[in-house]
Amino acid sequence: MRSWAAALLALGLALTAVSEAQVTVEKPEIPLSSEQEARLAELLPDLRCLVCQNESLAESRAPLALDLKYEVRGLVASGKSAPEIKQYLVDRYGDFVLFRPPFDPRTWLLWLGPIGLVLLALWVLLRQIRGSRRAAAAAPLPPVDDAALKKLLDE
Amino acid sequence: MRYAIPLVVLAVLIGFFAVGLNRDPRLLPSPLIGKAAPAFDLPVLAAPAAADTAVAAPQRLGNAAFAGKPYLVNFFASWCAGCQVEHPYLMTLARQGVVTLVGVDYKDAQADVSQWLAARGNPYAPILVDLDGRAGIDFGVYGVPETFLVGADGRVLHKHVGPLTPEAFEHDFKPLLGAGS
Numbered sequence: 001m002r003s004w005a006a007a008l009l010a011l012g013l014a015l016t017a018v019s020e021a022q023v024t025v026e027k028p029e030i031p032l033s034s035e036q037e038a039r040l041a042e043l044l045p046d047l048r049c050l051v052c053q054n055e056s057l058a059e060s061r062a063p064l065a066l067d068l069k070y071e072v073r074g075l076v077a078s079g080k081s082a083p084e085i086k087q088y089l090v091d092r093y094g095d096f097v098l099f100r101p102p103f104d105p106r107t108w109l110l111w112l113g114p115i116g117l118v119l120l121a122l123w124v125l126l127r128q129i130r131g132s133r134r135a136a137a138a139a140p141l142p143p144v145d146d147a148a149l150k151k152l153l154d155e
Numbered sequence: 156m157r158y159a160i161p162l163v164v165l166a167v168l169i170g171f172f173a174v175g176l177n178r179d180p181r182l183l184p185s186p187l188i189g190k191a192a193p194a195f196d197l198p199v200l201a202a203p204a205a206a207d208t209a210v211a212a213p214q215r216l217g218n219a220a221f222a223g224k225p226y227l228v229n230f231f232a233s234w235c236a237g238c239q240v241e242h243p244y245l246m247t248l249a250r251q252g253v254v255t256l257v258g259v260d261y262k263d264a265q266a267d268v269s270q271w272l273a274a275r276g277n278p279y280a281p282i283l284v285d286l287d288g289r290a291g292i293d294f295g296v297y298g299v300p301e302t303f304l305v306g307a308d309g310r311v312l313h314k315h316v317g318p319l320t321p322e323a324f325e326h327d328f329k330p331l332l333g334a335g336s
Contacts, residue, residue, distance in 0.1 A: 022234060022262045022263075023262050025262075050298075051298060063262070064297055064298075067288050067291075071292060091186060092187075092292060093183070093186070093295045094184055094295070095186075
């Protein structure tokens with residue numbers, strides 16, 4: 001239990017320390033044509049910042065995100081297509097770097113799960129409706145008391 | 156019986172949450188496991204005498220220099236608190252000499268890391284310098300310290316994120332030391 005807490009504390013320390021006093025190397029500017037700039041701007045929001053996780057590379061100012069942005073910029077400049085650039089990042093960081101995960105056996109549940117849930121809900125709903133109809137048909141109305149009915153109508 | 160379906164749904168949900176909420180969202184599976192280690196060719200840190208001088212110190216070292224024997228690649232930095240946490244254990248590992256320990260000094264100033272090592276000791280056989288973080292990107296590093304086990308055949312066998320602990324080494328690394336040869 002204590003070692004577990006210590007490990008957690010250490011992990012917390014490790015993760016908070018990520019942005020401290022790193023060396024930033026001056027890198028040469030990569031000039032892009034306006035068409036390439038547009039492609040870059042389209043690509044970056046689809047890529048996840050791995051340090052801040054819920055931010056995209058377009059938004060993030062984390063050092064790693066800046067490095068990756070520079071990397072992607074270089075790839076765009078060298079004429080790589082968007083799928084090639086995404087593959088380059090997936091090869092290193094895994095599918096998690098993409099905000100839209102690919103459709104493959106590991107993600108079938110993720111992509112098809114909601115449709116499955118809707119179908120399940122429809123099936124339950126239909127069963128309920130059919131059940132209550134059958135119950136209504138099965139139970140005949142009680143015999144009418146003619147005298148009481150006449151009394152009611154006369155009032 | 157009329158509650159069977161809601162109960163099953165609830166049980167499934169509880170199952171999902173029990174698994175999902177106990178996972179650390181910061182631990183990402185590495186796509187490198189089982190693949191050849193990324194190619195690197197990095198300058199060697201001019202540092203206080205290395206613990207293991209078996210590897211002669213040319214100016215740069217790449218994958219080929221370590222081929223044929225399993226080795227650990229430990230990304231660290233003097234500015235990283237988690238590296239401070241794991242450092243005593245790395246010293247122990249170095250003393251035991253079970254595996255070659257290759258340090259990669261990640262985005263760090265030479266003066267800082269030299270001082271850091273002088274104060275704490277140097278567990279690394281060679282220390283390579285990844286000043287701009289390019290090698291880090293190739294290894295998919297997203298937060299130091301990260302430790303990779305590369306097998307004798309040059310494939311990545313395991314990755315550990317966060318400070319390396321004796322438990323993690325004994326449980327996850329040690330059984331793999333013989334593999335990949």
